[in-house]
Ligand SMILES: NC(=O)C1=CN([C@@H]2O[C@H](COP(=O)(O)OP(=O)(O)OC[C@H]3O[C@@H](n4cnc5c(N)ncnc54)[C@H](OP(=O)(O)O)[C@@H]3O)[C@@H](O)[C@H]2O)C=CC1
C-alpha cells in the first residue's frame with residue numbers, strides 16, 4: 001500500500017464524475033499534494049500545453065480520468081470527437097508523464113473495449129477477440145489505444161525506467177457529478193431526470209429508449225474511485241510480462257447486471273414515479289450485454305460496497321441538489 005501522503009498526485013479530469021470522486025477518496029486518506037487543472041486551464045488534447053504542465057509539475061502519480069464521455073446517443077452522433085479527443089488526451093498525458101519521469105499512472109478505459117458478442121462474463125483476455133459494438137466503436141478503439149500505450153511503455157521502459165502504468169476498465173458508472181443531459185448522457189442520469197420531470201408534471205407515461213432487453217452492470221462512482229486508488233496502490237504489478245500479449249488492464253465491475261427494463265423500474269421507484277413505463281424500439285439497444293468478469297480484482301482484495309437501490313437513491317439526491325444550485 002502507498003503510505004507516502006506527501007506524494008504529488010495529478011488527477012486529470014478532477015471536475016468530472018469519477019475524477020472528483022478520486023480526489024475525495026485521496027483527500028480522505030490524507031493525500032494533501034493533489035494537483036489539478038480545469039479544462040480551461042489545460043487542454044489535454046494540446047501536446048505543447050501538456051508537455052509544459054508535466055515539465056513544471058513533475059507529479060509522482062497520475063490518474064487519467066479525463067476523457068470525452070457520453071452515452072449511446074452521443075457516441076453514435078459524435079464519433080469523430082470521441083475518437084480524436086480521447087486518442088489525443090491519452091497520447092499526450094501518457095507520453096508526457098513518461099517524459100517527466102512519472103513512475104505510476106492509472107488509465108481509465110471502459111467495458112466497451114470488449115467485443116460486442118464476447119462470452120459473458122467478459123474476462124480481461126477477451127480484448128481484441130472480436131468485432132466491437134458499432135454505436136461506440138470509435139470511443140472503444142481510443143480506449144484500446146490507451147491500454148496499449150500503457151502496455152507499450154511498460155514493455156519498453158518498465159525495467160529500465162521503473163515505470164508501471166496500469167489500466168482499469170470500468171463498467172457503466174453512475175452517481176453524484178453525473179451528466180444529466182437529456183440526450184447525451186448515460187442511461188441512469190437520463191432516466192433519473194426523465195422520471196423526476198414526469199412525476200413533477202403528472203405525466204401518465206415515461207418512454208425508455210430501445211427494447212428494455214439489453215443488460216447492463218452498474219457501479220456506483222465512489223466504488224469506482226476506491227477501486228482506482230486500490231489498483232494504483234497495489235504493491236504487486238498487475239501486468240504480467242510473460243503473457244503474450246502482456247496485459248496491464250483489469251476489470252472493475254459490480255458483479256451482476258440488470259435489464260434496462262428492470263433498471264427503469266428501479267429508477268421509477270427511487271424517484272417516486274408511479275405512471276406507466278413504455279419502450280421505443282426505434283432507438284438503439286447497443287450491446288446486448290456487457291457483464292464483466294471482475295474476479296481478478298476481487299481476488300486481489302477489492303469488492304464493491306454500494307448496492308444499486310442504495311446508489312440510485314444517492315444519485316437521485318445528487319440530481320435534486322443540482323436543481324437547487
Ligand atoms: N461514466 C461512465 O459510465 C463511464 C466512464 N468511464 C471512463 O471513466 C473516466 C471518467 O469518466 P466520467 O467521470 O464519467 O466523465 P466526465 O465527463 O464526468 O468527466 C471527464 C472530465 O474530463 C475533462 N476533460 C475532457 N476532455 C478534456 C480535455 N481535452 N482537457 C482537459 N480536460 C478534459 C472534462 O472536463 P470538461 O467537462 O470541462 O470538458 C471532465 O471534467 C473516463 O475515462 C471515461 O471514459 C468508463 C466507463 C463508464
Ligand SMILES: C[C@H]1O[C@H](OP(=O)(O)OP(=O)(O)OC[C@H]2O[C@@H](n3cnc4c(=O)[nH]c(N)nc43)[C@H](O)[C@@H]2O)[C@@H](O)[C@@H](O)C1=O
Pocket residue numbers: 070071072073075110111112136139140171172173183184185186187188190191208209210214216260283284285286287
Ligand atoms: C459506459 C458506456 O456508455 C455507452 O454505452 P451503453 O452501455 O450503451 O450506455 P448508455 O448508458 O447510453 O445506454 C445503456 C442502455 O440504456 C438504454 N437507454 C434507455 N433509455 C435511455 C436513455 O434515455 N438514455 C440513454 N443514454 N440510454 C438509454 C440504451 O438504449 C442502452 O441499451 C457508450 O458510450 C460506451 O462507450 C460506454 O462506455
